[in-house]
Amino acid sequence: MSTEYGRDRRRVRYPATPGVRDLGRNGPRVVVVGAGIAGLAAATGLVERGCQVEVVEREKYLGGRVGGWTEQLPDGTSVGMNRGFHAFFAQYYNLRKLLARSDPQLRQLRRLEDYPLVDAHGRRDTFRGLPRTPPWNALAFALRSPTFRLRDLVRMDPRAAAPLAAVSVPDIYHRLDHLDAETFLRRINFPEAARHLAFEVFSRSFFIEPRRMSAAELAAMFHIYFLGSSEGLVFDVARDNFDVSLWTPLAEYLTAPERPGTVRFHTGVSVERIDSEGDGFRVVDDTGAVLTADAVVLATDAGGLQRVVAASPELGADEWRAQVAGLALAPPFAVLRLWLDQPVRADRTCFLGTGNMDPLDNISVLDRYERRAADWAGNTGGSVVELHAYAVAETTPAAQAKVRKELLTRLHAMYPETAAANIVGETMLWRQDCPRFSPGDFATRPGVVTPHPRLVLAGDGIRVDLPVALMERAATTGWLAANSLLRQWNAAGHTLESVPAQGRSALLRALATRERQTR
Structure with a gap:
């Protein structure tokens, strides 16, 4: 069950800094730029201690790269859409801490029994059992x-x-x-x-x-x-589109009148620049509106962070600005979602990872676990299938058409029953906004703390010296950003957890140390 997390007795707990738990009716004003996982974690940590938080998000929805929205098929039917499959591992303690604010039992997550991997030769790995x-x-x-x-x-x-x-x-x-x-x-x-x-x-x-x-x-x-x-090694998936299952409930939790602080969401708005104003900031958006703040959390993707910092010459010292400017993005990726008029075979798994099958990286059958997709499939007798292509080399129109064709060819070879199905609707997303993790990137990656004590960073591309990755890195840096600001106002922080920071086996650690000393 999804509630079975935190079972590992050797997980590491990082206690919260002590302090006041409610900064009062006139708590500090904080602008959080970005409403992805990192920004929402930071906003939650601040609102729960009495801060007045303004969250500015360039998209019209919350959740960032794990956001969800509604689109229409050619026949006018409304369907759920997002940027693709996400795995909520049990090791994601700080992400689960965030989701549990509005869903204490994590009922909106469903544990998959397995996620098999298969290669071009038909060899198959499984995590079951x-x-x-x-x-x-x-x-x-x-x-x-x-x-x-x-x-x-x-x-x-x-x-x-x-x-x-x-x-x-x-x-x-x-x-x-x-x-x-x-x-x-x-x-x-x-x-x-x-x-x-x-x-x-x-x-x-x-x-x-x-x-x-x-x-x-x-x-x-x-x-x-x-x-x-x-x-x-198995993970959870969201039971419905991310907006319905995760972020709308969290927004309702944050805006509830019993929260010590307040929060307002500004969606569909981009921050243009941030100016210093005394000990605080003026945050200017693309409509010309200005938000004044005692502190700012920049929780954007790497490209957004670079744009804001480049347009804000008063922010940070040269070395730090160079770190931000040096952030690099991973290659582009594509998500092809298909609404088919026929079902896939009943024994097809919810999620299948593929190896050495370029450009296909995985296949998801959404109607097996996502409520809105299941409703559509149940009403039509069809199915909703999603194909991912990661690290795509080219994104010209011709290259995109080629990738789409090859993804469909792979799908028909893997799931032959789909070759006879008609495509009722499809959406193909192309994005390049994920952080790069190449050799040498770690040393120059900016961390949560910046040269200005009341300007902090959060996101899955921000350096943190803990064993976290992907969505969990975003959530962890968001909580840490909030804690960094709360510490300055003598407010209580928030406890975090992670898997152990070093190998669990004393024997293996000793062998590794010996190997290093003999080199």
Whole structure:
């Protein structure tokens, strides 16, 4: 069940800073720029301590890259739409802390039984029934995989692989961030087929190919989901479109009159620049309106952060501004959602990850778990299918048409019953706004704290020296941004949690330390 999170007794708790829990009726005024996970976490942390918060979001909906909205099919039917499949792992403690504000039992999340991985040769991995406890979870996964045999384990270079087995954050970045993931896996003699089916699938979930992904990020990911946590390897999905199941309830929670502070949402508005005004700020949006604030949380994507900082010459010192300017984006990705007039076979899984099947990275059958899609499928006898293509090289009109054609070809080969179905409606989204995690990026990535004590950053591209990734990194930095500001007003912070910051096995840690000392 979705409520079964926080089972790992060795998860790490970061206690809240003590202080007052309500700053009073005239609490500090804070502008939060961006209403994605990071911005909403920051806003929640501030409102609960009595701050007056203005949240400015350029989209017309909340949730950022996990937002949801409504579109219409050609026949006029309203359908739910978002930017694609998201996995809510049990290790995402700080994201779940946010969602639990409006859904204490997390009933809007549903645990999947499995998420199989398949490659172009038909080899299939599964996460069903694996033990929870490290290192037996990873070992069981490897030994029952068709791409990994016991002889492969014997052939691996234990000295070179030691950092993978005994991760310590942030030390792993000092050790491996100069390498790309593909080179690292070759050095440790990791079997090629397993690289394609397991590690490549996970690396591409960061919207980047293994040859361009930091080996340190790969090792940290392996720690978070395998050797660093006993929460298990399966995940939850949202039961309905993200606006209905997650963000509308959270907005209602934040705006309820019993909250110590207040919050107002300004959607469909972009922040143009931020000017200093005494000890505070003037936040100017694209309508010319001005919000005055005692503090600002910049919780935008990398491109939005760069635009605001570049247009705000009074913000920060040169070194910090250079860090922001140096942020890079991952390659573009595409999401093709199809409304078909026929169902897919009943035994098709909700989610299927694919390896070495360029450009296809996964297939989701939304009507198996998302309420609005299920209603449409039930009323029409059809199905709602979504295809993802990560790390796409080109996005010219011709290239986009080629990707669409190839995605459909892959779908028809994988799920032959869809070849006879008519496409009642389709939406193909192209985006390039996810942070890049390439070799060397970690050292120059800006952190939550900035040169101005009342200007803080949050987002999944912001540096934080904890073992967190993707949505959990966004939520964690949002809470940390709120805590940084609350500390300055002598207000109580918010407790956070993470998987252990270092490998769980003392033996593996000792071997890794010995390997490092002998090099």
